[in-house]
Amino acid sequence: MQFLQTRSSKDMKTVLIISYSFLHRDPRVLRQIQALKSQYDFITIGYTPPFPDHTEIEHYLVKPGQKSTLPEKVKRLVQFMRKDYFSYYYRKALDFENILKNSVGPPDVIIANDWDGLYSAVLLKIAKKWQAKIYFDAHEYAPDEFSGLRWRLLIRPVIIYALKECRKYIDAMSTVCDGIARKYEKFFDFSSGSVSVITNAPAYQEILRPTVLHNDKIRLIHHGGATKERKLELMIKMMRYLDPMRYELTFMLVPSQKKYYDYLVNTARQFKNIHFIEPVETARIAETLNTYDIGVFIYKGYEFNKIHTLPNKLFEFIQARLAIVIGPSSVEMAKIVNRYHLGVCSGNFSPKALAKCIMTLSPNEIMNCKNNADKYARELSAENNLIKIKNIIDDLAG
Numbered sequence: 001m002q003f004l005q006t007r008s009s010k011d012m013k014t015v016l017i018i019s020y021s022f023l024h025r026d027p028r029v030l031r032q033i034q035a036l037k038s039q040y041d042f043i044t045i046g047y048t049p050p051f052p053d054h055t056e057i058e059h060y061l062v063k064p065g066q067k068s069t070l071p072e073k074v075k076r077l078v079q080f081m082r083k084d085y086f087s088y089y090y091r092k093a094l095d096f097e098n099i100l101k102n103s104v105g106p107p108d109v110i111i112a113n114d115w116d117g118l119y120s121a122v123l124l125k126i127a128k129k130w131q132a133k134i135y136f137d138a139h140e141y142a143p144d145e146f147s148g149l150r151w152r153l154l155i156r157p158v159i160i161y162a163l164k165e166c167r168k169y170i171d172a173m174s175t176v177c178d179g180i181a182r183k184y185e186k187f188f189d190f191s192s193g194s195v196s197v198i199t200n201a202p203a204y205q206e207i208l209r210p211t212v213l214h215n216d217k218i219r220l221i222h223h224g225g226a227t228k229e230r231k232l233e234l235m236i237k238m239m240r241y242l243d244p245m246r247y248e249l250t251f252m253l254v255p256s257q258k259k260y261y262d263y264l265v266n267t268a269r270q271f272k273n274i275h276f277i278e279p280v281e282t283a284r285i286a287e288t289l290n291t292y293d294i295g296v297f298i299y300k301g302y303e304f305n306k307i308h309t310l311p312n313k314l315f316e317f318i319q320a321r322l323a324i325v326i327g328p329s330s331v332e333m334a335k336i337v338n339r340y341h342l343g344v345c346s347g348n349f350s351p352k353a354l355a356k357c358i359m360t361l362s363p364n365e366i367m368n369c370k371n372n373a374d375k376y377a378r379e380l381s382a383e384n385n386l387i388k389i390k391n392i393i394d395d396l397a398g
Contacts, residue, residue, distance in 0.1 A: 013397050016043045016107035016124075016132070018117040020062065023050040027202060027282055027312055028137065031382055032111055033057075034203075035389040040397075043107060045099065045120070060102055062095040080154065083161075100127060107132045109396045115142040119162040122169045133171040133396035137198070141180045143187075144304040146229070163187070172392045174198045177332045179308040198388055201315040204381035205286045210321040210370035213293060213363050216246065220358070221292040221322070223252040223285065224313050226261040231300045234351055236268050241355030248273040250292065252280070289320035293366055294358065298327040300349045308332050318342065318380050323369035325358055340376045343369050 015036060023029045023046040033042060033050060042057045044050055049059040104124065110132050112121035118136050125132060142159050145151075167188050174196040175181045181195040222235060232251070239249055251268075253276065255261035268274040280288050289295065295317030299306055310332040317324050324343030326333050334345050346357040361369070 012039060012041045013108040014041045014043060014105070015109045015111060015393060015397075016045070016105060016121075017111045017113070018045045018120050019113035020064075020116050020120075021046055021113070022048045023059075024048045024052055025282055026050075026113075027200065028113060028139065030282065031202075031386065032137075032389055034382075035386040036393055039390075040393070043104060045104070060099065060104060062098065080158075099124065104128075105132070106130045108398075109393055110134045111137060111393075113137050114139055115159050115162055118166050118170070122166045125169065134169050135392055135396060136166075136170045136173045138173060138175045138180070138184060138195075140176060140305045141183050141308070147303050171396055172196070174388075174392070176200055177308050177310040179332060180305075183304070183308075196388060196392065198385045199310060199315065200312040201380055201382045201385055202282075202286065202312065202319055204378050204383055205319040206378075208286060208290050208319065208321055208374075208377075210367065210374050211291055211293075213366065216363065218247050218294065218358075218363070218366065219292040220247060220249040220294045220296050220325075221252065221289055222249070222296050222313075223279070223289065223316070224254070224311070225256040226253040226264060227256050228260045231298070232264055233267055234298050234300065234349060234354065235296060236264065236271070236274060237351035238354040238358075239271050239274055241352050242358065244271070244273040247358070248275065249296070250275045250277055252277050252288065254279045285316050286319040289316060289322060292320070292322060293370070294325055294343070294361070295320065295322040296325045296354075296358075297333070298346070298349065298354060299329060300327060302329060306330065310336075315380060318373045319377055321370050321373045321377065323361060323366045323373070325354075325361075327354070336380070340380070341369065341372045342376075 017029055017032060019026055019029050021029070023044055029046070029050055044057055044059045045062055047062060047064055050057060099120065105128060107130070110121045110125070112118040112134055115138070118134070121134050124130065125134065142163065143156055173184065173194070175184060176197070176199055178197055181197050184190070184195050185192060222232065226232065235249060239247070251264070253261060265276060268276070295313070297311070297313055299309055306329050309330045314324070314333055314336065324337050325346065326337060326343070327346050327349055337343050337345060344357050344360060346354050
């Protein structure tokens with residue numbers, strides 16, 4: 001870890017933002033900075049600085065967790081069996097020893113993103129005897145993030161331990177939707193309504209308007225990370241049931257798992273109406289999607305987080321003024337799609353059912369959905385969320 005940047009002012013209060021992510025492409029962190037930039041100085045901790053080409057923010061680099069050698073794995077297993085969770089996970093995965101070696105802070109408020117950011121925030125507060133208040137942006141429900149055997153046996157117990165250890169240090173908290181907020185309130189035994197909801201909505205795109213259908217060709221788009229658990233191949237198989245003269249599907253994917261990304265590309269080669277384009281920076285996503293007609297998001301699974309997923313891409317579809325087609329698992333996405341008449345929800349995950357769902361949308365209905373996205377784009381943008389974030393930090397900073 002190394003010092004990269006300097007703060008701009010000694011007069012304003014300071015917010016430390018911790019996120020074990022690549023900050024320059026983490027929409028949540030960028031929105032937190034946007035909400036507070038006029039009144040606060042920042043320190044950030046993450047895999048990359050939020051603005052690599054600027055020098056206004058003091059940043060400390062941490063390294064993503066590295067693969068363990070066999071002796072390290074044996075040692076960590078012994079630590080886990082002893083329930084020595086700190087030694088088992090945090091010293092290596094959080095790069096915490098490096099953080100302690102540097103003169104970070106002191107901040108007035110810490111924004112801790114996700115459960116690992118929260119644990120680091122608490123460790124720093126204790127080790128450095130800070131008086132800083134902690135705002136925990138939990139995002140999704142961490143104990144149920146995945147469902148595999150390794151996750152349930154080796155990771156989930158550590159997360160639950162960390163959250164319980166940190167409970168008394170949480171001064172404010174938010175998640176992305178109502179269902180997860182209520183789940184955390186029950187987990188922590190917090191009072192009802194004490195966990196705020198701040199969605200993943202991006203900035204309002206004032207200049208964008210719905211585009212008209214191009215020569216009756218209906219253009220589908222999906223964007224995001226190429227990870228195996230998202231089962232993106234379902235959308236490829238869906239194209240078998242759609243007329244190639246009327247429909248085309250484009251993927252704009254970050255190759256998060258390179259082997260899986262290559263598998264998708266190879267699987268799609270049999271279809272002339274499936275295309276892959278290079279991903280764009282976060283600020284350009286909506287304008288890039290705007291040239292398409294329907295945003296498609298199918299996230300197969302019935303785990304708690306999948307049922308309550310409310311991702312960036314749904315709101316980016318809205319800012320792009322697209323019609324929307326989603327799978328049946330997410331009750332939170334369905335609430336928004338149905339309430340604002342933005343599109344349709346598939347009855348099940350079979351490729352044939354997904355195609356049939358898309359075919360129910362006539363060109364006129366697609367345009368109606370796109371116009372509704374335009375109508376409600378401001379209401380469903382980040383504007384209200386930025387106010388919520390600022391109010392939370394203002395209250396904590398005093």
